[in-house]
Amino acid sequence: MADQHETLAASLSDVRLYIDGRFTDAEGNATFDNISPYTNETMNSIAAGQPSDIDRAAKAAKAAFLGKWGKMKLQERLGYVYRIGDLIEQYTDELSELEALDTGLPISQTRKQVSRSANNFRFYADTVKSQMYGEAYQVDDEFINYTVHSPVGVAGLITPWNAPFMLETWKIAPALATGNTVVLKPAEWSPLTANRMAEIIDMAGLPDGVFNVVHGIGEVAGDALVKHPDVELISFTGETTTGSEIMRNGADALKRFSMELGGKSPMIVFDDADLDRALDAATWGIFSFNGERCTANSRLYLHEDIAGDFIMKLQRRVMNIKVGDPLDDATQVGPLIRTEHFERVKSYIELAKEEGCEVISGEVPKAFARGNYVPPTMLLGAENSMRVVQEEIFGPVIAVMTFKDEDEVIEQANDVRYGLAGYVWTNDIKRGHRVAQAVDSGMLWVNAQNVRDLRTPFGGSKHSGIGREGGFYAFEFYTEIKVIHVAVGDHHIPQFGR
Numbered sequence: 154m155a156d157q158h159e160t161l162a163a164s165l166s167d168v169r170l171y172i173d174g175r176f177t178d179a180e181g182n183a184t185f186d187n188i189s190p191y192t193n194e195t196m197n198s199i200a201a202g203q204p205s206d207i208d209r210a211a212k213a214a215k216a217a218f219l220g221k222w223g224k225m226k227l228q229e230r231l232g233y234v235y236r237i238g239d240l241i242e243q244y245t246d247e248l249s250e251l252e253a254l255d256t257g258l259p260i261s262q263t264r265k266q267v268s269r270s271a272n273n274f275r276f277y278a279d280t281v282k283s284q285m286y287g288e289a290y291q292v293d294d295e296f297i298n299y300t301v302h303s304p305v306g307v308a309g310l311i312t313p314w315n316a317p318f319m320l321e322t323w324k325i326a327p328a329l330a331t332g333n334t335v336v337l338k339p340a341e342w343s344p345l346t347a348n349r350m351a352e353i354i355d356m357a358g359l360p361d362g363v364f365n366v367v368h369g370i371g372e373v374a375g376d377a378l379v380k381h382p383d384v385e386l387i388s389f390t391g392e393t394t395t396g397s398e399i400m401r402n403g404a405d406a407l408k409r410f411s412m413e414l415g416g417k418s419p420m421i422v423f424d425d426a427d428l429d430r431a432l433d434a435a436t437w438g439i440f441s442f443n444g445e446r447c448t449a450n451s452r453l454y455l456h457e458d459i460a461g462d463f464i465m466k467l468q469r470r471v472m473n474i475k476v477g478d479p480l481d482d483a484t485q486v487g488p489l490i491r492t493e494h495f496e497r498v499k500s501y502i503e504l505a506k507e508e509g510c511e512v513i514s515g516e517v518p519k520a521f522a523r524g525n526y527v528p529p530t531m532l533l534g535a536e537n538s539m540r541v542v543q544e545e546i547f548g549p550v551i552a553v554m555t556f557k558d559e560d561e562v563i564e565q566a567n568d569v570r571y572g573l574a575g576y577v578w579t580n581d582i583k584r585g586h587r588v589a590q591a592v593d594s595g596m597l598w599v600n601a602q603n604v605r606d607l608r609t610p611f612g613g614s615k616h617s618g619i620g621r622e623g624g625f626y627a628f629e630f631y632t633e634i635k636v637i638h639v640a641v642g643d644h645h646i647p648q649f650g651r
Contacts, residue, residue, distance in 0.1 A: 206367050
């Protein structure tokens, strides 16, 4: 597989910005290196967008919004959105390889993500046609009041490096389908599929300026996007501290924000649960996507009556998980995306030892020594007060704890600053509902593992985010809801000054 990496990396062209329908260099020809998580060698060079490049992109997007795109009939606009989905499907194999090469995610998982990405465009085109409608309110024989949805304008989209292509489509698809124009600032650690998205949208023939991609460093390009006066809304997925800084930087302009931030999600397993299925869910939920997953069940709470047996079986699973080349279909866990993140995750494992945990890890084959590999890891004997339980590690690391009763585990589950997701396993359906409603999270699954329905809202509470994406909930963010009051009779008007 090493040869395949080298062949793919050698085939890569340098990446440029995509602004106003053209691929272009950054101001001053500024660039940064794109590093392989598998070899830690440079794969290609990426244009490093500057504030002036963001300005060009934002102005192009505003001109397109005020021009051809903004005046386009709904059916024609949605035709472009469907076409993007079709093109993504056409290039599924290539996109899956690029995503695995760039991020270290196993290709068996990136293939599913790309397939879902094509469906995101079709889903939002369908949803705009069927669900983006107004309401009407009649007031006796005097008024009819009705609402309409209008696109906001230029949408600034800032996307993360974990599952980057799929998460980009979660934002691009509803933004375009509702009639906005886009400036995308992808994560600098995962530029390849964002560039391919620009090429696909160029193939789809969207009018110039409707979609723009400015690669670059967050503190430079991302900061300029947040502060630009022509950018009306910012949708951000990423780390909580960064999200807080983005909101501060955009506060003076009263920008509209959607924030999907960090998580430290609990999985609660009661003694009456289907333990075999819960074991499958626990391993998939934390070790898929290399553990770099905001909704990962990184805190596992086991009822004390079943904890010993469950931990023993989980340990066997951890030892059997296939760590390997992300381009190998058999690989289940690949390398973390960058050395900086690898070192951060490793530091948390060392901290766990200092805090008194027993650390149990799988093995990384010696053949992969150049990569950023952290083996699947269990932290036994963890306690809620420990930093490794309170802080987001964002790697293949699960902290395991026990509980005695329902009230205790609810208190433990809620005793973190995050509130993105949660998982409850029990065959007592009343208890399942009770606990799910008591856990402070934006999304809960009962006897299920993170199965997404695009019609439902996605987002978190507390420090895990603000706002919701998904289904018609996206309309609240990507459209302005305008109410129009029409007099149908001669109602009373006070006659001041007469």
